[in-house]
Amino acid sequence: MAEKLPIEFVFDPEFARDPYGVYAALREKGPVHAIDFPPGTDAFLVIDYEHGRPALNDPRLSKEFKHAPAVFRQFVTDAGRNNPVLAHNMLSSDPPDHTRLRRLVSKAFTPRRTESLRPRIQEIADGLVDAMAPTGRADLIGDFAFPLPIVVICELLGVPAEDRDAFREWSATLIDPAMDEEQLRRRAEVNAAIRDYFGRLIAERRAEPRDDMISALVSARDDRELLSEQELMATLTLLLIAGHETTVNLIGNGVLALLTHPDQLALLRERPELIPSAVEEFLRYEGPVERATLRFATEDLQIAGVHIPEGSVVHISLGAADRDPEAFAHPDTLDVTRADNHHVAFGHGIHFCLGAPLARLEGRIAFETLLRRLPGLALDCPPAEAAWRRSGSLIRGLEALPVTF
Numbered sequence: 001m002a003e004k005l006p007i008e009f010v011f012d013p014e015f016a017r018d019p020y021g022v023y024a025a026l027r028e029k030g031p032v033h034a035i036d037f038p039p040g041t042d043a044f045l046v047i048d049y050e051h052g053r054p055a056l057n058d059p060r061l062s063k064e065f066k067h068a069p070a071v072f073r074q075f076v077t078d079a080g081r082n083n084p085v086l087a088h089n090m091l092s093s094d095p096p097d098h099t100r101l102r103r104l105v106s107k108a109f110t111p112r113r114t115e116s117l118r119p120r121i122q123e124i125a126d127g128l129v130d131a132m133a134p135t136g137r138a139d140l141i142g143d144f145a146f147p148l149p150i151v152v153i154c155e156l157l158g159v160p161a162e163d164r165d166a167f168r169e170w171s172a173t174l175i176d177p178a179m180d181e182e183q184l185r186r187r188a189e190v191n192a193a194i195r196d197y198f199g200r201l202i203a204e205r206r207a208e209p210r211d212d213m214i215s216a217l218v219s220a221r222d223d224r225e226l227l228s229e230q231e232l233m234a235t236l237t238l239l240l241i242a243g244h245e246t247t248v249n250l251i252g253n254g255v256l257a258l259l260t261h262p263d264q265l266a267l268l269r270e271r272p273e274l275i276p277s278a279v280e281e282f283l284r285y286e287g288p289v290e291r292a293t294l295r296f297a298t299e300d301l302q303i304a305g306v307h308i309p310e311g312s313v314v315h316i317s318l319g320a321a322d323r324d325p326e327a328f329a330h331p332d333t334l335d336v337t338r339a340d341n342h343h344v345a346f347g348h349g350i351h352f353c354l355g356a357p358l359a360r361l362e363g364r365i366a367f368e369t370l371l372r373r374l375p376g377l378a379l380d381c382p383p384a385e386a387a388w389r390r391s392g393s394l395i396r397g398l399e400a401l402p403v404t405f
């Protein structure tokens with residue numbers, strides 16, 4: 001195997017601009033690469049589909065921080081006290097805790113329940129376009145792609161959407177890596193703020209239950225003792241963050257992809273019945289969880305012939321897997337008619353995204369509404385100047401997307 005990829009790999013602005021070119025060059029050398037991230041750990045990056053997809057569901061690769069290298073454990077011991085998001089939610093658990101926590105929340109995410117949200121999501125999408133319309137100019141992220149999923153997840157959970165500026169900052173702080181003392185301090189502050197915030201809401205719903213997910217989870221906790229107080233808080237935080245950091249980028253990355261591929265835009269305008277297939281293609285072509293999702297090896301194992309020692313961090317890059325030429329014909333071509341689009345943008349296996357039906361519904365409504373109501377939609381900046389979020393993030397998304405219409 002070639003030498004370790006340095007930590008700069010992840011933070012290189014070139015990587016933020018075009019991760020797929022970087023992966024393509026790396027792919028020439030093999031599907032699994034040692035990487036110095038976090039620094040000083042045994043860590044590996046898997047960039048192909050053949051090994052990445054099964055790794056997502058390999059029971060020897062754990063999501064629990066107790067199997068992580070010390071640098072993570074230190075982080076999460078702190079988390080045990082004051083970090084409601086990194087520990088004790090389903091995405092940081094293996095079975096049986098994972099099974100129990102996921103079952104509790106999946107009731108709220110049945111396809112039927114999700115489908116029942118359709119009229120309300122449409123109403124929100126129309127309201128946002130109405131608010132944009134008079135000016136003929138907008139920031140598609142701030143004015144549309146961000147508020148749409150936020151209002152939906154806030155209503156579903158039962159948290160006031162007016163608090164969304166605070167949530168945006170909190171979730172951005174928690175999702176990005178904390179690399180120095182200042183960032184760790186900021187992260188601790190955010191954890192404390194989230195704990196206080198949800199603590200208050202949980203107390204309010206205990207006193208006066210409503211028809212929302214906080215009340216449902218509080219009753220699962222109090223009446224049936226199906227989860228602990230810490231798990232309750234961690235679950236709410238996970239849902240709030242999952243609702244913030246992902247669908248916004250499905251919409252934003254997808255709109256940028258369309259506006260820079262006029263043939264595909266014209267085709268979709270002509271044949272709006274292709275929107276569901278286009279949404280799958282946006283997820284594959286420029287998925288929100290592009291860089292990686294993490295696992296920790298609970299025993300020595302091999303991936304593509306590379307020895308992964310017990311305790312290693314395994315980064316599985318969903319964005320790289322979804323551009324793998326062995327898995328997708330012409331992977332770097334945006335094709336809204338692509339058939340059999342078996343992308344891994346929502347993961348695979350037991351942690352497959354629980355919010356996928358909701359995200360797909362929001363995505364379809366968003367694109368249908370934008371195309372129908374804004375026939376002149378166009379970029380208001382050179383594509384090369386599109387401001388991708390700072391490098392190092394697990395998430396691929398734009399800071400802003402200036403458009404005219």
Ligand code: HEM
Nearest residue numbers: 090091242243246247250293345346347351353354355359
């Ligand atoms: C898990 C992507 C939207 C809730 C995941 C995972 C991915 C993902 C890749 C698995 C991570 C892993 O295996 O390590 C996405 C994308 C979205 C999206 C691309 C939007 C386009 C949402 C929404 C919600 C949500 C809207 C709910 C509010 C969750 C939850 C999990 C999860 C609860 C954990 C599932 C588990 O551990 O069993 N998501 N997500 N996601 N997602 Fe999403």
